[in-house]
Amino acid sequence: EDQVTQSPEALRLQEGESSSLNCSYTVSGLRGLFWYRQDPGKGPEFLFTLYSAGEEKEKERLKATLTKKESFLHITAPKPEDSATYLCAVDRAGGTSYGKLTFGQGTILTVHP
């Protein structure tokens, strides 16, 4: 069974203090690894898809990287508006798993001014 574990569960940063969130995964054949941001009372907002080990993607202060076992979401010089829950999910290649994402429990990020 596919598994996704995110750490830490919660992270408090000062504005400008860079850090990383971790997503460890187990899947039999990765089609894609996704990062989402979720604000309170809202649906997850798509950030990135990574397809193969070594791939990196960037968006503003966020950079996502992928290895064969884990993904990191690096946050550089965060601002209070980056505060949210960050979710990681995997999509397994082939078979009956078409369109089924397995999510981690999320990391709650709080950035203090």
Place this chain on the structure above:
Amino acid sequence: DTAVSQTPKYLVTQMGNDKSIKCEQNLGHDTMYWYKQDSKKFLKIMFSYNNKELIINETVPNRFSPKSPDKAHLNLHINSLELGDSAVYFCASSPVSHYGYTFGSGTRLTVV
């Protein structure tokens, strides 16, 4: 302008009642999904439809029945609601499964 819209946003109902949640997307996506987010924030897939055809039906009680009248709509009907059904239900859509989903804003269902 909303890409994936769900109604209602909040639903409070008594045990044993039947209720429906509606979802519509205007993105032209072929695939739509229902996800359930429990109190621990885990998102878990319930159903997925591709062009009105049921693709995924996870281990969900028969009381839950999705219906897709066309590829832009996916509704969720729940019979005989139980306390354990209380959760946030998200509708989502995607052009193909390995592209980023677009989620709706969720329906918070509370069964009392």
